[in-house]
Amino acid sequence: MKRILVTGGAGFIGSAVVRQLLAETDAFVVNVDKLTYAANLSSLPGAADNPRYAFEKVDICDGEELRRVFAQHRPDAVMHLAAESHVDRSIDGPGEFIQTNVVGTFRLLEAARGYWMGLPADERAAFRFHHISTDEVFGTLGDEGFFTETTAYSPNSPYSASKASSDHLVRAWHETYGLPVVLTNCSNNYGPYHFPEKLIPLMILKGLKGEPLPVYGKGDNVRDWLYVEDHARALRLVLEKGVIGESYNVGGYNERTNLDVVRTLCALLDELAPAGAPHDRLITFVADRPGHDKRYAIDASKITRELGWTPQETFETGLRKTVEWYLENRSWWEAILNGSYRGERLGLDAA
Numbered sequence: 001m002k003r004i005l006v007t008g009g010a011g012f013i014g015s016a017v018v019r020q021l022l023a024e025t026d027a028f029v030v031n032v033d034k035l036t037y038a039a040n041l042s043s044l045p046g047a048a049d050n051p052r053y054a055f056e057k058v059d060i061c062d063g064e065e066l067r068r069v070f071a072q073h074r075p076d077a078v079m080h081l082a083a084e085s086h087v088d089r090s091i092d093g094p095g096e097f098i099q100t101n102v103v104g105t106f107r108l109l110e111a112a113r114g115y116w117m118g119l120p121a122d123e124r125a126a127f128r129f130h131h132i133s134t135d136e137v138f139g140t141l142g143d144e145g146f147f148t149e150t151t152a153y154s155p156n157s158p159y160s161a162s163k164a165s166s167d168h169l170v171r172a173w174h175e176t177y178g179l180p181v182v183l184t185n186c187s188n189n190y191g192p193y194h195f196p197e198k199l200i201p202l203m204i205l206k207g208l209k210g211e212p213l214p215v216y217g218k219g220d221n222v223r224d225w226l227y228v229e230d231h232a233r234a235l236r237l238v239l240e241k242g243v244i245g246e247s248y249n250v251g252g253y254n255e256r257t258n259l260d261v262v263r264t265l266c267a268l269l270d271e272l273a274p275a276g277a278p279h280d281r282l283i284t285f286v287a288d289r290p291g292h293d294k295r296y297a298i299d300a301s302k303i304t305r306e307l308g309w310t311p312q313e314t315f316e317t318g319l320r321k322t323v324e325w326y327l328e329n330r331s332w333w334e335a336i337l338n339g340s341y342r343g344e345r346l347g348l349d350a351a
């Protein structure tokens, strides 16, 4: 039985990874999460009673606690997803992003390295440190072209700069110390259990409440959307079969303008929650995000060619599943909206 330490397992993508590992493998999962505002242990139904699951409420910036966790749970692999992840919040308060994404990754690398060096030779060779990152490290594209694994880094937001820094640290720990790492850079994810500050859940919930649907600028920024369960499958594959020291881009080949996304959601809401139809009357254009990257698009041919991964969902099937999930799981998101987050606009800095 493999023992996998997942950081950020109470977040959106991390919880999808933990749910899959528990449901589809016989791995023992150690979830290391500080439980920030973005975390939700109710995204892991049944996990707490699973004998193959342990939860550690630990900040990845706390090196001493991390060393204890490694010594106690003796993982065969680390999947590092813990991060501050929302671009708008990084504009309002970049400090936390530097702390968790850069300093936290450094502390995790050091704790992993110390533990890894003490392993017997066969376990050292089999150990993996998988760093999960974003396509936003590559900056922005014009109308043409795709990000590949060799695209030069050119991050534009405090969030993407902090993720780029962490990618560089992970590479350096491989080159300098030989730590067996793999990296992935993924496009925008969507799906169940997504915190409602992000575009797709925000629009679904505002649409259901009949509130204005705020679209940044002209809504012509393009993102490449990937269903979160497809991402989690890609991550498991890279952990298992990825070549040490290599990075893999993961994307859904689903380029859409933000306005297209919101219009598609409105059409789905008209069908599945017809009381508020037509929902597209709620679309409202608001001030753009400062430094808003124009277009992201991933060339995911390497992970397909070398590891055989392809997404199972199209944008249409994934988005329908997502809207249905939010309609069927009101208690999950109502608890969030009754707490500290109220669906407010973030990321205009001093404006």
Ligand SMILES: NC(=O)c1ccc[n+]([C@@H]2O[C@H](COP(=O)([O-])OP(=O)(O)OC[C@H]3O[C@@H](n4cnc5c(N)ncnc54)[C@H](O)[C@@H]3O)[C@@H](O)[C@H]2O)c1
Residues within 6 Å of the ligand: 007, 008, 009, 010, 011, 012, 013, 014, 032, 033, 034, 035, 036, 037, 038, 039, 040, 058, 059, 060, 061, 080, 081, 082, 083, 084, 085, 086, 100, 104, 132, 133, 134, 135, 163, 185, 186, 187, 188, 189, 190, 195
């Ligand atoms: N969401 C996307 O579209 C997307 C796309 C590509 C890559 N990524 C990357 O995937 C990872 C997961 O993203 P997500 O959307 O699930 O994020 P999320 O914000 O939903 O979850 C992050 C989790 O990390 C935890 N965390 C934050 N700071 C921590 C700390 N100091 N110590 C321990 N735990 C801490 C939080 O409590 C939370 O559970 C991130 O590294 C992100 O950069 C996200």
